[in-house]
Amino acid sequence: MADTDRKDRAEVEVPMGMVHSALLEPFRIRLFVDDEVVVDAEITYDTAHRGIERIMEGMPIQKGLILTERICGICSHIHIWNGTRMVERGLGIDVPQRAHHIRVIGNELERLHSHLLYLGHAFEILGHETFSMRCFMVREPVQNILFVLSGNRVHYTIPVLGGIRPRADISHEKRQTMFSMIDKLETDLREFAARVLNDPFIVSRIKEIGYLSKEDAVKYGALGPNMRASGIDFDWRYKLPEYRDHFDFEVIVRDGGTVLDRVACRVFECLESIKIIRQALETLPDEDPTNVDFELGAMGYSTSYNEAARGEIYDSCALDEVGRIRSYINRTPSMSSLSAMEVSCIGDHLTDASITIASCDPCLTCTNRMTVVDEKKGTNYVMEPEDVLRLARRV
Amino acid sequence: MMDWIDFAITTVCIPIVAFVVSTWLPGIMRKIQARIQLRIGPPVLTPGFWAFFKFLYKERIRPVSPMPRLYHSLPVIGIFLMFFIILLTTPAWETVLTLGTLVAIAGLMKVEEMLYLFMGNLSKSILSVRMPYPDQVKGAVMKGKVRRFFEQVAVVRTFKLISIGSFPLYIGLFVPAVMYGSIGIMAVASAQGFDPATFVLRDLFSLDPLIFTVPGAIGAIAYFAGYLVILNEYPFSIMHTKADVVEGPTLEYAAWARAGYYLMREVTIFVMSSVFVTLYFGIPPMIGWALIPHIILVMLLPVGAAIVSAFTPVLTFKQVYPLSLGFSALGVIGLIVAML
Amino acid sequence: MLKEISRKNAVHIMLVYTGGCNGCDIEVVNAVMSPFYDLEQYKVMLTWNPREADILAVTGPVTRKMEPALKEIYAAIPEPKLVAAIGTCAIIGGPYANLGGDLGSSDQIVGGVNKVIPVDAYIPGCPPRPEDILQAVASVIPILAGKR
Ligand code: SF4
Numbered sequence: 001m002a003d004t005d006r007k008d009r010a011e012v013e014v015p016m017g018m019v020h021s022a023l024l025e026p027f028r029i030r031l032f033v034d035d036e037v038v039v040d041a042e043i044t045y046d047t048a049h050r051g052i053e054r055i056m057e058g059m060p061i062q063k064g065l066i067l068t069e070r071i072c073g074i075c076s077h078i079h080i081w082n083g084t085r086m087v088e089r090g091l092g093i094d095v096p097q098r099a100h101h102i103r104v105i106g107n108e109l110e111r112l113h114s115h116l117l118y119l120g121h122a123f124e125i126l127g128h129e130t131f132s133m134r135c136f137m138v139r140e141p142v143q144n145i146l147f148v149l150s151g152n153r154v155h156y157t158i159p160v161l162g163g164i165r166p167r168a169d170i171s172h173e174k175r176q177t178m179f180s181m182i183d184k185l186e187t188d189l190r191e192f193a194a195r196v197l198n199d200p201f202i203v204s205r206i207k208e209i210g211y212l213s214k215e216d217a218v219k220y221g222a223l224g225p226n227m228r229a230s231g232i233d234f235d236w237r238y239k240l241p242e243y244r245d246h247f248d249f250e251v252i253v254r255d256g257g258t259v260l261d262r263v264a265c266r267v268f269e270c271l272e273s274i275k276i277i278r279q280a281l282e283t284l285p286d287e288d289p290t291n292v293d294f295e296l297g298a299m300g301y302s303t304s305y306n307e308a309a310r311g312e313i314y315d316s317c318a319l320d321e322v323g324r325i326r327s328y329i330n331r332t333p334s335m336s337s338l339s340a341m342e343v344s345c346i347g348d349h350l351t352d353a354s355i356t357i358a359s360c361d362p363c364l365t366c367t368n369r370m371t372v373v374d375e376k377k378g379t380n381y382v383m384e385p386e387d388v389l390r391l392a393r394r395v
Numbered sequence: 396m397m398d399w400i401d402f403a404i405t406t407v408c409i410p411i412v413a414f415v416v417s418t419w420l421p422g423i424m425r426k427i428q429a430r431i432q433l434r435i436g437p438p439v440l441t442p443g444f445w446a447f448f449k450f451l452y453k454e455r456i457r458p459v460s461p462m463p464r465l466y467h468s469l470p471v472i473g474i475f476l477m478f479f480i481i482l483l484t485t486p487a488w489e490t491v492l493t494l495g496t497l498v499a500i501a502g503l504m505k506v507e508e509m510l511y512l513f514m515g516n517l518s519k520s521i522l523s524v525r526m527p528y529p530d531q532v533k534g535a536v537m538k539g540k541v542r543r544f545f546e547q548v549a550v551v552r553t554f555k556l557i558s559i560g561s562f563p564l565y566i567g568l569f570v571p572a573v574m575y576g577s578i579g580i581m582a583v584a585s586a587q588g589f590d591p592a593t594f595v596l597r598d599l600f601s602l603d604p605l606i607f608t609v610p611g612a613i614g615a616i617a618y619f620a621g622y623l624v625i626l627n628e629y630p631f632s633i634m635h636t637k638a639d640v641v642e643g644p645t646l647e648y649a650a651w652a653r654a655g656y657y658l659m660r661e662v663t664i665f666v667m668s669s670v671f672v673t674l675y676f677g678i679p680p681m682i683g684w685a686l687i688p689h690i691i692l693v694m695l696l697p698v699g700a701a702i703v704s705a706f707t708p709v710l711t712f713k714q715v716y717p718l719s720l721g722f723s724a725l726g727v728i729g730l731i732v733a734m735l
Numbered sequence: 736m737l738k739e740i741s742r743k744n745a746v747h748i749m750l751v752y753t754g755g756c757n758g759c760d761i762e763v764v765n766a767v768m769s770p771f772y773d774l775e776q777y778k779v780m781l782t783w784n785p786r787e788a789d790i791l792a793v794t795g796p797v798t799r800k801m802e803p804a805l806k807e808i809y810a811a812i813p814e815p816k817l818v819a820a821i822g823t824c825a826i827i828g829g830p831y832a833n834l835g836g837d838l839g840s841s842d843q844i845v846g847g848v849n850k851v852i853p854v855d856a857y858i859p860g861c862p863p864r865p866e867d868i869l870q871a872v873a874s875v876i877p878i879l880a881g882k883r
Contacts, residue, residue, distance in 0.1 A: 024760065126709065
């Protein structure tokens, strides 16, 4: 009761963004504060809206799939993988197991570099430059492994319809290089993780702030590690045959729901990722990784879910007779995670609020496709699930 | 007559020495942090010296501020305040003016802290409210009568820091006074065996510095904590943390005014450390042999600050209050021990 | 004399992300923050305050929402100033402004950065490697020093 009173009494607004050291990406936060305690928050994200789904309408699917990578530079692999997977499901294309393994390796490497980027960014916000630098020090080898694997540091473009691109195939030498790099990475990472989670200053800064209860996590739809840090045991990797049938790993679930749990959850997930990559490299089947034996053609409405670094990702589209995209839809996890942060930063100190908001690992470039701007009226609104469904049914 | 000549020379030379030495300090601090972070880091002169001159040569712009002239003059006031503090601790000024008491220094430091309050209230930077973004449109949350700039948030924090944060510093200032029963700075220095008229480098080892006694060591720790607060170094940099207020009260300084702000900060680093050396090592700044050990010892606190700040995140008031109360309590223990 | 030397020896860079895909952003962050590349050893320091900046590094295509903000921030930087457009998106608008299916390319994009503010250095790549960014930034410093 007292809480809502306070919420209404908020008289001071502190707007932040769009260019800000803690946000990096362009979005706008309005925090309503009482003294310096946040009592209400509004996060608006539409500045990075580029209309990528609209561009893809009517593009050949192969071209469109490459464009999905340009949705986001951090989680680029998962976008193209999920898109490819969706089309493969819709058209019933067989994919060799070797290709699946390499795609999984790509995804786990991406999870590693995304989580490490997240940690580095979080320490930067905490003002701990040294740990931030150390984190980038650990992260750089991951980028190098990705470079070895695919020939590019950011947009790797590994999957193609029916398999993987030949340049991303893992030859014997490549495999040895990757093994040794991963061993080194694991020792570094363990050392770093132990230091971070035992640092009294860091822990005293991030424990007990940004609390997100299990109920709120369900209500606002926090996804991925944010949800698992609040005690919900769900991970798409349990359900995907690519993962479920071949790899042995744990899903990290913590009950705390605070920023500390979100950080710790990601740290431990990194170690699990290394485990998966190692298994995948060890059990890599020896076969041709690409199946070219398929016909592109009309495809009904097809969907695919997957587990990105930040949580559940969803793609859907249909194809016309010549294989052009109709009504591509892509939903990324940051959107609902951010709205969960809108509630979880309430009650924090202003400085803690910005780390709380960053602790859900917002990726605005993914998120921003969902805002509809009505230029004539000059207003904007964020799409509700019903709108998405309505659009999807328009096919 | 000799006294007056000495007074004039000191008045001219000590600020010049302070300027020259202080432009090195940010670079040294940055370099130490960079080495801790396993990278090369900028050359030692870059962050302090060259940055200062670069800003001097930039285009002069009008800051977005209700009182641009007052806003621009604040760093200059700060620099002069700091020069005044260091001159008060010199023996030459002591013989002529006899103003050099700890109370005067504490008062001037308070004024220095207050400057940030004025800065924050006079600055309206682009980064928060003035950012061109349709915040108050249909559908947005519409509450709140005041839209606060980052600078004003920082002012609230400065105020809290003034009232609580810098307490350890003042306790640290007065430990020597209690120890030697005098608030005169020269009295404190001479109680530790310093004699400005006859000092040569050989005398250095016959000094009896306060810092090597129990109350002195405790007081020095409290002083160091207060030093971090007054410099707004990590971990006490909540006033201009990157997490929310970016740079706090000084956001609007550009060109020569920013050069002034840089210098003010550099000189603050130097002067606060110099006062520490005068009180705890008993070596005041003066034109003479004592200047050499003085300047070497002045490096101690900045180096310590750089190391501490490389290993700590910024603390919020949840942690600042207990920490600063703890250091104050430590200082009080020092005071009690000094009295016994 | 002192002017040129001081400008060469202390440069502040400010980053503005105008809504690209993050790929360029993380490479810039890599170049600036990672000890592997460490922009500071080339006397370039990171700042978040336009009043302090000399070089404005812009990544990503300029979206309609960011256009006024970018202009304001550019105006807030005192002369002399340089703008570096990092990545294909910042140079020509990237795939968003140039590719398109049935509905044409995106109308939420103004285009490259040079449609909004004058640009001095173009760093191509999608995304450019951190080494390229370092080299480009280091090579524009003499231009900065030579300005009035
Ligand atoms: S140039 Fe490429 S990497 Fe950079 S923002 Fe554009 S699409 Fe992303």
